[in-house]
Amino acid sequence: FSAEPTMHGEILSPNYPQAYPNDVVKSWDIEVPEGFGIHLYFTHVDIEPSESCAYDSVQIISGGIEEGRLCGQRTSKSPNSPIIEEFQFPYNKLQVVFTSDFSIEEQFTGFAAYYTAIDVNECTDFTDVPCSHFCNNFIGGYFCSCPPEYFLHDDMRNCGVNCSGDVFTALIGEISSPNYPNPYPENSRCEYQIQLQEGFQVVVTMQREDFDVEPADSEGNCPDSLTFAAKNQQFGPYCGDGFPGPLTIRTQSNTLGIVFQTDLMGQKKGWKLRYHGDPISCPKESTANSNWEPDKAKYVFKDVVKITCVDGFEVVEGHVSSTSYYSTCQSDGQWSNSGLKCQPVYCGIPDPIANGKVEEPENSVFGTVIHYTCEEPYYYMEHEEGGEYRCAANGRWVNDQLGIELPRCIPVCGVPTEPFQVQQK
């Protein structure tokens, strides 16, 4: 037996009100419209009695589970009601099965039962709570609603709060969970952003006592959690009574995302953190060929240093060479003008001299020494110590006596190529 859903109906055992036959199994599938439950009641029960109704019986089955089994001769317990037995089910489907065996010795008339669709209170009739906050029952269904300042999620069951979207750009600030220090809302996802100007890293500080979030379960999963997401790394998720992470988190990033996720239950006090922007630092580089002004142990974003080359070194920028340049600590922790370096001054190729020679230096840089010589024995150097030149800081070859003036080779006089041999008379 099966039919379209109906609001009510009657079920009678075979041949009712005559005696039911032997060896019969008959079942009825009862269905009422969705959202309704079923009220099933018996007004007549006259079925061969047996231990546990093992021989003849009428069974009431809901969802594959036997909810009741009737047999015997039953009468109403109340003089004002014809109902002998009744059942209420919060589901809209039910099966009734009548069974008789072979061994009937007496005549039994069977049963008469009726069912009606009844309103189910979805808010209370089931084990699962359908709404996170307020449940409103109506005939055929229910709807959920939320307290003020909460909103109903798209699942139409859970309430949350609007706690996302705050963007913090100040260099210093404080952020806390909703309602802190009162219990935070359940079933919410709060997303915050700290966005500082480039050149600063977000540093978060948290006091242990300022953190109270539903603790992790036995597997270590946080039902409610606080998580920080920087550019290349994540901190957390954190939960528990007392902050479990480092009390100071240096994010190495000028932006930080904060996500506070809560589940349906177990609201605690929440959390409160402080943050500030720490300027990015630039490395202090080796100063072998240069002096840095100002000379500091640590340089940070926007610091400007004047780098002055030591004597004999210069920096070449474009077409211009100079003895100093400026460098700025940039937002990425790198120095501007990092391609510039103090290089030894270049003196170029030494000028040749008449009647003399100079060796070609391997590199004509500051400090290099060259020697001019005259073509002996026919020439000699005008200044005895005038042959040595050193590449000086001004980019010129300089001699101690002559300065930048080149040495002169003077013809040797009065020296015959071969001595005149006087023969003895």
Place this chain on the structure above:
Amino acid sequence: IFGGQPAKIENFPWQVFFNHPTAGGALINEYWVLTAAHVVEKNSDPSMYAGITALRLADLENAQRLYTKRVIIHPGWKEDDDLNPRTNFDNDIALVQLKDPVKMGPKFSPICLPGTSSEYNLSPGDMGLISGWGRTEKRLHVINLRGAKVPVTSLETCKQVKEENPTARPEDYVITDNMICAGEKGVDSCKGDSGGAFAFQVPNVKAPKFYVAGLVSWGKKCGAYGVYTKVKNYVDWILKTMQENS
């Protein structure tokens, strides 16, 4: 020279080598060398050679050594101070008069001066030649002469090259109508090329001839756009100076 290639002195026979510091000049006749003022402003007796390709001692010994009679810097050139690097290159032009005439030959030959007619006006995209022994992409100093072909660009292009010096003042690195901006990404003159000629073909002549439209002057960086002294604006001063000192 950035983005250039090796050259021979025969390719640029007007090229004069200035030693200490390395720089260039352009021979404009037997007795006169045109160069940038900043090349000679602190050296009234520059060491110069003509007719060399490679900067080796042996080549210098065989080259024509040019001896200075006098250095004449353009009167509009502003004296520099020793403490700060120069940033204003307006009127960056000078003449060096030689004691002895240069004997001309395949390695020694002057470059023409620009005419004053509009035919000698340059437009963005016009291609000219630069040469010198200045810095390259890889080396601070080179041995062999190098040359490159670079296009003229608008002065605005040079103005927009980013200034990285945080202490630069608004009056630094001014660009005036006495300058030509030229170059393209990767092709440029650089330190050590200063004073060399930015040469263009003389317009409307049968046999190819070159004139000196610009002199390598300055640039904030090397490898993109360089600034050249616009010689056309100084032709009257050049001719008058040579006449008065001959």
